[in-house]
Amino acid sequence: MPNKLKQIMISASLLLFFGSLTAAGINLLFMPAKIPKQLPTVTLEGRSYVALEEMNTLLHTMTRVEYSEYNDHRIYLWYNGQQFIFVTNSPYYNFGEGVFNMHFPFLQEGEEYYLPETFIFQSLPLHFPKEIALKNGVLQIPRPVDKGVKRIVLDPGHGGKDPGAVGKNGTREKDINLNVSLLLKSMLEKELGVEVLMTRSDDRFISLSGRTRFAMDNKADLFVSLHTNASRGRSARGLETYYLSTSSTSDSRAVEALENDVVELYEGAEAKKAYDALDFILSDMSQTEFLEYSNELATLVQRNLVSGIQGPDRGVKQASFYVLRGAFMPAILIEMGFISNLSEEALLANQEYQERLARTIFEGIKRFKYSYDRVRKIS
Numbered sequence: 001m002p003n004k005l006k007q008i009m010i011s012a013s014l015l016l017f018f019g020s021l022t023a024a025g026i027n028l029l030f031m032p033a034k035i036p037k038q039l040p041t042v043t044l045e046g047r048s049y050v051a052l053e054e055m056n057t058l059l060h061t062m063t064r065v066e067y068s069e070y071n072d073h074r075i076y077l078w079y080n081g082q083q084f085i086f087v088t089n090s091p092y093y094n095f096g097e098g099v100f101n102m103h104f105p106f107l108q109e110g111e112e113y114y115l116p117e118t119f120i121f122q123s124l125p126l127h128f129p130k131e132i133a134l135k136n137g138v139l140q141i142p143r144p145v146d147k148g149v150k151r152i153v154l155d156p157g158h159g160g161k162d163p164g165a166v167g168k169n170g171t172r173e174k175d176i177n178l179n180v181s182l183l184l185k186s187m188l189e190k191e192l193g194v195e196v197l198m199t200r201s202d203d204r205f206i207s208l209s210g211r212t213r214f215a216m217d218n219k220a221d222l223f224v225s226l227h228t229n230a231s232r233g234r235s236a237r238g239l240e241t242y243y244l245s246t247s248s249t250s251d252s253r254a255v256e257a258l259e260n261d262v263v264e265l266y267e268g269a270e271a272k273k274a275y276d277a278l279d280f281i282l283s284d285m286s287q288t289e290f291l292e293y294s295n296e297l298a299t300l301v302q303r304n305l306v307s308g309i310q311g312p313d314r315g316v317k318q319a320s321f322y323v324l325r326g327a328f329m330p331a332i333l334i335e336m337g338f339i340s341n342l343s344e345e346a347l348l349a350n351q352e353y354q355e356r357l358a359r360t361i362f363e364g365i366k367r368f369k370y371s372y373d374r375v376r377k378i379s
């Protein structure tokens with residue numbers, strides 16, 4: 001087995017070498033452009049393959065690999081807002097509700113993953129008949145859209161008839177949330193050059209679903225909800241940042257069902273039983289391309305908050321906040337401190353402290369934008 005693997009590795013590297021010499025590739029025409037671009041191909045196991053990395057660069061697809069010690073790896077790929085699921089060494093993949101066959105297996109060589117060119121030529125036009133067409137050997141495909149961070153929705157929690165948490169000295173959460181949001185807005189606009197929209201810029205009530213709907217309707221690239229915490233125990237204090245968990249949504253069940261279908265389809269019922277027996281964890285994060293980024297955004301904001309404010313670090317957490325559901329963009333909810341704690345209430349009510357909060361959140365968002373834009377922005 002190791003010998004065979006070695007052989008495959010050697011022949012693969014030779015093929016890669018010759019592949020680059022012959023400069024084979026798939027011609028892509030980004031509409032309405034006139035000059036085709038080339039997606040390089042390599043020959044693996046006697047067939048034409050496209051490196052996932054190259055595809056991501058050119059088509060701005062996004063991928064995430066889920067490693068498994070026991071099984072082949074699973075690869076999630078997003079294109080045009082839709083999700084594909086591949087399994088290494090299998091020609092089958094999931095798309096929407098169905099299982100499809102691209103005739104040649106998804107391969108891994110070393111650190112790199114490869115899709116058979118049949119996926120590009122046959123599967124893409126099949127799944128996106130309106131957008132993608134194969135004409136005279138040239139794949140006509142829409143120009144990828146710029147998905148860098150350009151528009152941010154800030155969501156000051158509560159408002160109007162809903163004061164949020166109220167401190168012992170009468171400080172209202174809704175006011176703190178709004179003040180910090182307004183300060184943050186001006187920093188983001190002036191220093192980062194992004195457009196900032198607010199779910200509310202005064203003291204008014206907005207439903208939770210109305211807040212994410214606002215972000216969706218305005219095609220926001222990020223959604224940041226600002227809150228202050230409260231606890232019965234008056235000693236609780238500190239900062240925490242949340243992003244969404246989707247463990248209870250119907251799509252996670254759907255993906256699980258599809259995963260079992262794939263196993264049964266190409267490995268048989270016995271293999272399916274074996275998989276069922278294993279503690280095979282389907283990570284929640286895999287279901288949307290944004291959860292991973294939400295986690296990154298939450299981590300950067302939390303880190304900057306804690307170091308900038310010098311407040312107790314309660315960490316980055318995952319929870320199924322209703323206000324974060326339905327936000328198909330990186331989305332976080334920040335708890336800027338406990339209004340129920342006397343000393344934190346005093347801090348939160350302080351104008352200078354509010355400015356520091358805004359500044360440190362700003363730094364976190366700025367860092368996120370820089371790293372996010374590197375992969376998402378079209379240059």
Ligand SMILES: [Zn+2]
Nearest residue numbers: 157164227228
């Ligand atoms: Zn709140």
